[in-house]
Amino acid sequence: MHGKTQTEFPLPQSLLQVRLLCLLKSSNVPPPEELGELETYSQALADYIRGIQTAWQDGKVGQGLDLIGNAFEIFHSGEEIDRLYLELALRYPPVGLRTGEDIASTNPIPSHLYMYWDCNPPEEIRDNIRYHQELLGTRFTIFDRDSAAKWLYDHYGREISEIFRKVRHPAEGADLLRLYVIMANGGWWLDADLRIRSLDAWKKLTTGSIKECHLFTTHNYVLHNDFFGAAPSNAIVSNAAMMALVNTFEHCGLYIAFKTGPGVLNRAVSRAIYNALQSHRPLCDLQIDDQHRFHETIEEYEVSYKHLGSSWHSA
Template sequence: MNNIEADASPSSTYVDILHSCHDPQAVAYYDKHGASTVEHAFAIANILHIHSKVLEASFFYRLAFDLHSKEQTEFPLPQSLLQVRLLCLLKSSNLPPTEELEELEKYSPRLANYIRGIQISWQSGRTGEGLELIGNAFEIFHSGEEIDRLYLELALRYPPTGLVTGESALGSTSIPCRLYMYWDSNPPEEIRNNLRYHQELLGSDFVFFDRDSASIWLYDHYGKEICEIFRKVRHPAEGADLLRLYVIQANGGWWLDADLRIRSRDAWESLTATTHKSCRLFTTHNYVLHNDFFGAAPGNPYIANAAMTALVNTFEHAGLYIAFKTGPGVLNRAVSRAIYNALQSRNPICDLQIDNQHAFHEFVEEYDVTYKNIASSWHSS
């Protein structure tokens, strides 16, 4: 952290900020492009934000806002710049200026309440009140953006009835003891070895799909249109994302990515023995829900909601980052909606068990795969 005050003027200090925060990428961007347009100030802010230079990022988000025409046809929208500026101030343990919150409220009362909700949760510990203030402001954002992760983190600190891990679920439908996996075509030797490992471990309870068998399955279960969407995706990861949601929704069971493996037969049996609800999800350390390993009973409403969001994103936001478009982000959004509805209705969240990263590693493990070093990654798509 540098010694620049949080309420300093970005227009007069941004050069000093860049040279004091020791971020070579941000400095290089500034040296090449400057920061005299919304596009360039926003890009520098994003670099700093990604690198956890949140106070410094807040200045450049404010600079981008000040340079903005304030027209709702210019992207990013002015309210988006202002809310992320204030969120970065909160992340740096600074108070959002009252006048800027009031300014944000003129553009979007829901975004202003989102910032207020985060503030009272983080700085006053009033998490329940914070969740009420945030409401369903996540619907303003793409699925999987930061608000979904923050909302889940707050909810797990102040869990609505029925969300606490391990609560019994009377009358819930159990998750079938079946494991699904996918590889589009021509799996490398390390993946073939993993497939053999699971076939030997689980026998007929292990089901593997490739692109052709997945296409046939989707055609038979969901029809021509879904099959064609699956076959036309821009990256195999999107196809795998869609398939997993539709397979688990129809058949129930567990999904596991091909670069993960169940640790042992004992781990598999422990998984089923410790699953108390009809949908079990796991979070990463930063509250992204894993879609590389999860389980649900057939017809589960959380998986159905995630599948709906993935399909809408495919049509409405074709160029969206895959993790948000069809990947973990759609599970996060489904859970955000469930939490919001539970808070509004004061009724329990039905049949949902969420465990942490430590529990995830109790059941599955990663293993070395060389294909990631030579193949195109979905992370750049």
């Protein structure tokens, strides 16, 4: 049905790579002639499909990662390629995401928790804020919209502060804030509708995190941006902050999770993995734990505003 021209959207290469990926997911072999056709449109897309095939069907994960290379760069941040790339990297010991646990960073993550609610939090969020204030005392900072804009103005200048105030959706502003706060101060970020399970859980996390950046992945390899930690000036968080700002200007209508949310963390990690593979050095300063480890520290609880169509926004 597609005319196979570069003026007809979706582009033929987009549909073809989706078809071939679906064949791989169903344990079928992509037809060589279709892979060849995809290569005429985009070498990077063909390398992506061949890399996934090599890893999944031939069991050669390292070779698959090499074939994929940095093909993720032709996609928007947060698209499926970032998740599949991370999944492969976690299965490949030389990347170092599951090795080197005893090597402590010389730039540790500060034991401080940050949180945000734009304005007028409902009672259940006020209770959660009080809970963390009592739990952590001076090691906890809560921002609202005004204090966040002032903090950004003081630390990054007028332009970033104004971008924060003018974003299309409050979630985008919260996403920008978390990246810039952790990039400047280091520490841990937690959404206001999540809570640390206990002081013991907090101590276990903060004393056990010996890397410069500590992330958690969901079961389908989307990195959590609702809870993560990093040291000041961490390269991965800095790259994610840059990506979020670029997306804000160049892809203003992009899905928020891809534009400023978890997608920019996934893309920053994809870049870090690619550079580690290119330099043949493991990512010793990055720790990525799974959803089970996330739930050992973090409790997700029901909040009524999510069921009321309210405009409240946590971060």
